[in-house]
Amino acid sequence: MRQLSLVGVLLALVVVGALTKPDEFLAGENLRLILTQASVIGVVTVGVTFVIIGGGIDLSVGAIVALASVWATTVATQDFGLTGMLLCSLLVGLGCGLVNGLLIAYGPMVPFIATLAMLASARGLALQISDGNTQVVQVDAVLDLGIKDSYVLGIPPIVLVFALVCVVGWLVLNRTTFGRRTVAVGGNAEASRLAGIAVKRQRLLLYLLSGLCCGIAAFMLIILTGSGQNTNGNLYELDAIAAAIIGGTLLSGGRGTILGSVLGVLVFTTITNLFALNNLQTDIQQIAKGAIIVAAVLVQKGRSTS
Numbered sequence: 681m682r683q684l685s686l687v688g689v690l691l692a693l694v695v696v697g698a699l700t701k702p703d704e705f706l707a708g709e710n711l712r713l714i715l716t717q718a719s720v721i722g723v724v725t726v727g728v729t730f731v732i733i734g735g736g737i738d739l740s741v742g743a744i745v746a747l748a749s750v751w752a753t754t755v756a757t758q759d760f761g762l763t764g765m766l767l768c769s770l771l772v773g774l775g776c777g778l779v780n781g782l783l784i785a786y787g788p789m790v791p792f793i794a795t796l797a798m799l800a801s802a803r804g805l806a807l808q809i810s811d812g813n814t815q816v817v818q819v820d821a822v823l824d825l826g827i828k829d830s831y832v833l834g835i836p837p838i839v840l841v842f843a844l845v846c847v848v849g850w851l852v853l854n855r856t857t858f859g860r861r862t863v864a865v866g867g868n869a870e871a872s873r874l875a876g877i878a879v880k881r882q883r884l885l886l887y888l889l890s891g892l893c894c895g896i897a898a899f900m901l902i903i904l905t906g907s908g909q910n911t912n913g914n915l916y917e918l919d920a921i922a923a924a925i926i927g928g929t930l931l932s933g934g935r936g937t938i939l940g941s942v943l944g945v946l947v948f949t950t951i952t953n954l955f956a957l958n959n960l961q962t963d964i965q966q967i968a969k970g971a972i973i974v975a976a977v978l979v980q981k982g983r984s985t986s
Contacts, residue, residue: 682928686943693950701957710953712836718949719842720745720897720904721919722942726849727893728920729941731791733853734886735866735933739795740780741894741920743802745913748772748898750806753815753908762821765902770895776802777891781884799917806910815908825903838900845896850938862886866933922973923948947972 697705704710724741731738751757752769760768776798783794817823824830825837832840853859864872865882873879894913901912925931926947927940948969955965 683937683940683943686927686940686947690943690947690950693947693954697950697954697957700954704957705954708834710957712834712839714946714949714953715839715842716836716904717952718945719836719838720900721916721923721949722842722945723845723893723897723900724913724916725920725923725941725945726845726938727890728917729924729927729929729936729938730849730853730862731886731890732921732924732929732931733866733933733936734862734883735869736784736791736883736886737795737921737931738780738887738890739792739917740776740798740802741890742913742916743799743806744773744776744891744894745898745901745916746910747776747802747806747809748895749902749908749912750810750815750910751908752898753817753902754809755815758817758819761819765817765819765822766899769899769902770892773891773893773895773898774888775891776894777888778884780891781887784887785880785883803910806912810908810910812910817902817906817908822903823906826906838903841896841900845893846938846942853938858882858885863934866930866935868934919945919948922969926972 694705724745728738728741748769751772752765757765757768780795780798783789783797784791787794830837853862861872861877861882864875864877865879869879872882897916898912902908905912923944924936924941925944927937927942927944929936929941951968951972952965955962955968
């Protein structure tokens with residue numbers, strides 16, 4: 681029912697866009713823009729959804745995206761071409777996820793504190809590496825992925841990557857032992873331990889997965905912007921958590937869906953697009969997002985107490 685209601689909200693937004701700005705909103709270029717903008721934060725949200733279902737939280741995803749994008753676009757890294765930049769982005773994401781996982785699972789530290797520390801550290805390191813400058817990509821193979829000639833049936837490559845990550849995420853969560861263990865650990869960690877599940881290892885793997893998604897998103901952002909900046913991924917952590925929440929993921933863990941989170945991302949991205957097309961101020965947009973989050977949490981609480 682929640683997912684159906686999100687589909688209804690999304691359709692309502694489409695109707696609003698069609699009525700207020702029919703020529704601009706329904707244009708194929710604008711619809712591609714919405715999907716493209718949703719793709720980067722969408723990949724991050726998939727990783728965050730797994731972490732929250734497993735009973736954790738990750739406030740560092742935006743900073744990890746920034747660090748991975750900056751590290752992957754240094755002059756030294758670009759000398760290795762597309763493959764080197766991609767591997768660097770993925771390894772930085774995995775490395776940050778590994779640190780988060782070790783601190784939380786084996787530290788043990790509270791997820792909020794550990795990932796908050798990573799947020800500050802990753803942002804600082806990204807600023808130090810870039811020296812506050814925008815690092816322009818000079819590798820043609822990377823830049824070519826962002827032009828129309830690389831589109832597949834009119835769909836940008838990063839949108840296809842987003843779709844692939846969503847499908848893999850859904851399969852892992854719903855059709856594998858890893859997914860069932862994630863739900864079990866998030867629902868009741870002690871009962872999961874007594875049932876023979878390696879809770880600490882599971883938590884470590886969840887943060888590794890979140891870091892991997894950040895690495896993928898960072899490379900997608902590099903393709904989209906043709907550069908690496910220490911300001912990349914700003915507030916991604918809030919957008920990703922918000923999308924997961926309105927998609928039905930419980931903040932206390934133990935329940936959530938990839939499809940719901942993806943719908944949440946599309947709702948927020950469409951709202952942003954509508955506000956931009958209608959020249960509405962950013963502060964009103966943030967207020968609208970906040971109201972949606974509050975409403976989603978209240979609905980969750982109402983269902984949990986009923």
